[in-house]
Amino acid sequence: MHSLQSRLLLAASLVLAGFLGATGLALDKAFRVSAEAAVQDRLQSYIYALLASADEAENGRMLPPRQLPEPRFSKPDSGLYAVISKHDQQPLWQSSSLAGRNFEPTTQQPPGERHFSRFALAGMQLYALDFGVAWGDDSGTETLYTFTVAEDTAVFQAEIDSFRTTLWRWLGGMAVVLLLAQGAILRWGLRPLRTVTADLQQIEKGGSDRLDGDYPRELAGLTSSLNSLIEHSKVVQSRYRNSLDDLAHSLKTPLAILQSSCVDSKDAADDSHAIVSEQVDRMDEIIHHQLQRAAVSGRSTLAKPVAVGRVVERLLRSLDKVYRDKQPRVKQRLDTSASFTGDEADLTEILGNLLENAYKYCSHTVQVQVSSRQHGGVEISIEDDGPGIAADQVDTVLQRGTRMDESIPGQGIGLSMANEIIGVYGGQLTFAASPLGGTLLRVVL
Amino acid sequence: MHILVVEDEAQLREQLRERLRAAGHAVDVAADGEEGLYYGKEYPLDLAIIDIGLPKLSGIELIRQLRAHDRHFPILILTARGNWQDKVDGLESGADDYLVKPFRFEELEARLNALLRRASGWSKPVLDCGPISLDTGKQSITVTGKPVDLTAFEYKVLEYLMLHAGEVISKTELTDNLYEQDYDRDSNVLEVFIGRLRRKLDPDNTLTPIETLRGRGYRFRLDASNG
Numbered sequence: 001m002h003s004l005q006s007r008l009l010l011a012a013s014l015v016l017a018g019f020l021g022a023t024g025l026a027l028d029k030a031f032r033v034s035a036e037a038a039v040q041d042r043l044q045s046y047i048y049a050l051l052a053s054a055d056e057a058e059n060g061r062m063l064p065p066r067q068l069p070e071p072r073f074s075k076p077d078s079g080l081y082a083v084i085s086k087h088d089q090q091p092l093w094q095s096s097s098l099a100g101r102n103f104e105p106t107t108q109q110p111p112g113e114r115h116f117s118r119f120a121l122a123g124m125q126l127y128a129l130d131f132g133v134a135w136g137d138d139s140g141t142e143t144l145y146t147f148t149v150a151e152d153t154a155v156f157q158a159e160i161d162s163f164r165t166t167l168w169r170w171l172g173g174m175a176v177v178l179l180l181a182q183g184a185i186l187r188w189g190l191r192p193l194r195t196v197t198a199d200l201q202q203i204e205k206g207g208s209d210r211l212d213g214d215y216p217r218e219l220a221g222l223t224s225s226l227n228s229l230i231e232h233s234k235v236v237q238s239r240y241r242n243s244l245d246d247l248a249h250s251l252k253t254p255l256a257i258l259q260s261s262c263v264d265s266k267d268a269a270d271d272s273h274a275i276v277s278e279q280v281d282r283m284d285e286i287i288h289h290q291l292q293r294a295a296v297s298g299r300s301t302l303a304k305p306v307a308v309g310r311v312v313e314r315l316l317r318s319l320d321k322v323y324r325d326k327q328p329r330v331k332q333r334l335d336t337s338a339s340f341t342g343d344e345a346d347l348t349e350i351l352g353n354l355l356e357n358a359y360k361y362c363s364h365t366v367q368v369q370v371s372s373r374q375h376g377g378v379e380i381s382i383e384d385d386g387p388g389i390a391a392d393q394v395d396t397v398l399q400r401g402t403r404m405d406e407s408i409p410g411q412g413i414g415l416s417m418a419n420e421i422i423g424v425y426g427g428q429l430t431f432a433a434s435p436l437g438g439t440l441l442r443v444v445l
Numbered sequence: 446m447h448i449l450v451v452e453d454e455a456q457l458r459e460q461l462r463e464r465l466r467a468a469g470h471a472v473d474v475a476a477d478g479e480e481g482l483y484y485g486k487e488y489p490l491d492l493a494i495i496d497i498g499l500p501k502l503s504g505i506e507l508i509r510q511l512r513a514h515d516r517h518f519p520i521l522i523l524t525a526r527g528n529w530q531d532k533v534d535g536l537e538s539g540a541d542d543y544l545v546k547p548f549r550f551e552e553l554e555a556r557l558n559a560l561l562r563r564a565s566g567w568s569k570p571v572l573d574c575g576p577i578s579l580d581t582g583k584q585s586i587t588v589t590g591k592p593v594d595l596t597a598f599e600y601k602v603l604e605y606l607m608l609h610a611g612e613v614i615s616k617t618e619l620t621d622n623l624y625e626q627d628y629d630r631d632s633n634v635l636e637v638f639i640g641r642l643r644r645k646l647d648p649d650n651t652l653t654p655i656e657t658l659r660g661r662g663y664r665f666r667l668d669a670s671n672g
Contacts, residue, residue: 245526249498252525253454256547260460284547288527295528315529318536322543324563325570345530352529 004193005186012182020171031163036127039156040116043129046070046149050082051133060138062145064093073097079152081126087144106130108146118153125153192216196223203230204341206304237297241345248291255284285413292417296424297343305339308370308378311347315355316368323359328384331367338372340445342425347445350421353414354382354441361386365436373444377427380443383434394431418443446491446561446605447471447622451481451507452523453499461494464550469601471622478502485511491622492561494553495540496523497531505538512539519560523548555582565608567669572607574667577646577654579607588646598623599642602635606655606665615662639663 049069057063064084072078076099083098085091087108094102106117109132116129128150134142195213202208210230211223262277316330340347358366362384369381389397398419419429427445434440448470452458458474465472473488475481478499485493485507493511497504508520519542522535527545535543541563542556558581562570570582576589584600586593595603601623606614616635639655646654656666 249525252546253457257456259547260550280547314533318533321536321541348529348533
């Protein structure tokens with residue numbers, strides 16, 4: 001449940017289902033009660049009709065009705081049945097619709113009382129109404145009877161079913177309409193959030209520098225905070241770089257003076273000059289390495305993607321200028337869509353070191369290839385036709401300059417520096433033999 | 446050669462001035478970007494060494510403005526950070542090479558010589574004119590394969606003439622590029638050096654590589670056989 005929209009939709013749907021369900025049940029119950037009352041009334045009216053059509057014997061005693069008020073009483077298995085029973089005796093009369101089946105009144109009722117019940121008879125569900133009657137004969141003796149009329153529930157059930165069908169159809173239709181309305185409201189209500197997400201992606205893709213949309217009040221605080229965060233991180237980054245520049249300048253210039261004073265006085269035939277000069281080189285290497293390391297900013301989320309091809313082209317132009325005497329032949333295959341999410345200075349540093357290595361050690365040819373990787377990221381291959389690096393030397397090359405107590409002259413620090421920055425970005429630098437004859441450096445970022 | 450050094454650190458600036466002068470160049474120095482721009486615009490220079498981190502006008506901006514004013518002499522940048530962003534920015538603004546501080550003077554000199562030679566249209570470090578061959582890397586001379594021993598100043602004079610082989614070089618241009626501005630131009634020191642050079646290169650007076658054009662200057666007469 002990671003989406004606000006589906007959360008809201010799920011919760012609202014559950015509430016809606018509960019509410020509509022309860023409504024349906026209440027309506028169903030109410031209809032059932034009133035339908036049963038109607039059945040009871042109908043049965044009562046049959047009883048009255050039977051009573052009215054009952055015959056009287058000469059002595060005034062009751063005889064079973066001959067003319068039945070409802071033809072269904074005479075039709076076998078019609079679903080409407082009647083029994084007249086004298087209290088404490090066998091039934092006096094049964095309607096012919098019973099077709100030989102027997103049933104007793106469920107309860108004997110005193111005169112004027114009624115009892116409504118539901119029972120089963122020979123696989124049928126029946127509603128029955130017992131009604132007590134006192135019949136006075138000529139001699140003034142009252143005889144107690146119970147009239148029972150029963151009707152198959154099928155009719156009632158059919159009414160209930162048709163009501164239910166209609167009821168649930170309507171409720172279902174309403175549920176669908178409400179859900180659709182709810183979905184539309186949610187989409188509309190959450191649209192500003194989607195806009196912010198899209199705008200953030202735009203920033204990550206490099207299309208924009210800040211969140212510029214017209215956001216609702218509830219989001220304005222968030223978006224303006226994000227904007228100032230982006231701004232702040234840029235300012236901090238550039239201030240940090242500037243102070244590193246200042247530091248480099250103020251450390252390196254004295255070293256440069258020291259270095260050149262040592263050479264000035266080498267005629268003094270003093271060993272200490274050689275020692276000072278050597279130590280200046282070491283200090284320089286340490287400062288260079290540590291400052292470069294400090295300057296690596298690493299991957300930041302809202303960094304603009306950098307077009308790798310463009311950085312490579314700039315570096316190649318610069319290196320062509322510097323290596324004008326050597327003029328290596330440079331073959332390039334640059335995928336212009338390949339981009340690197342990170343700091344441009346870091347990428348320039350990585351590729352500058354690797355490309356210069358290739359220019360320096362190639363005999364005639366340098367080959368550069370930049371391509372996008374299928375699942376994001378970029379792959380850069382740099383090859384040369386120089387002497388190459390032996391497999392057992394790779395670690396030594398990459399370790400160069402990383403240990404401060406090492407006193408290896410300042411050459412070749414570039415590859416280890418590049419490797420370190422690549423590491424900060426979680427990328428990989430691999431060495432292989434190039435088909436051109438020299439080294440093939442492959443960078444995955 | 447006439448070289449401008451723009452560096453804000455006084456001690457380093459003075460060291461560079463001393464050493465370049467000792468190597469036979471005429472050197473002007475500037476302590477900030479604006480002063481550098483003034484020298485660059487007003488004086489005929491063969492090369493400039495410019496520090497990237499300058500007060501008033503940054504090194505990058507200085508180079509950009511010099512190039513915008515059609516100053517095409519080679520420029521070497523000095524960078525303290527030595528990161529590629531700086532190097533690329535510098536080279537794109539119009540510099541020709543870079544050097545990371547601290548550097549050894551020998552390295553600086555090698556870069557300067559390469560830049561000067563390229564600026565004169567020589568793509569190889571060895572200049573061959575007939576039997577005379579000058580190696581700008583080793584700063585050595587051979588005539589028909591035999592090494593000739595020259596002083597630093599004689600070498601500079603010959604290098605300048607050979608870099609501009611076939612062109613007429615006035616005395617003023619030659620002194621401008623070999624001495625500072627306030628040098629006494631009336632002295633005939635230059636004629637003495639040219640005379641010595643002729644004797645060392647051509648003791649039998651058969652080649653006559655350097656001709657004197659009355660009232661106009663000197664010309665290195667032998668054509669470049671490579672470059």
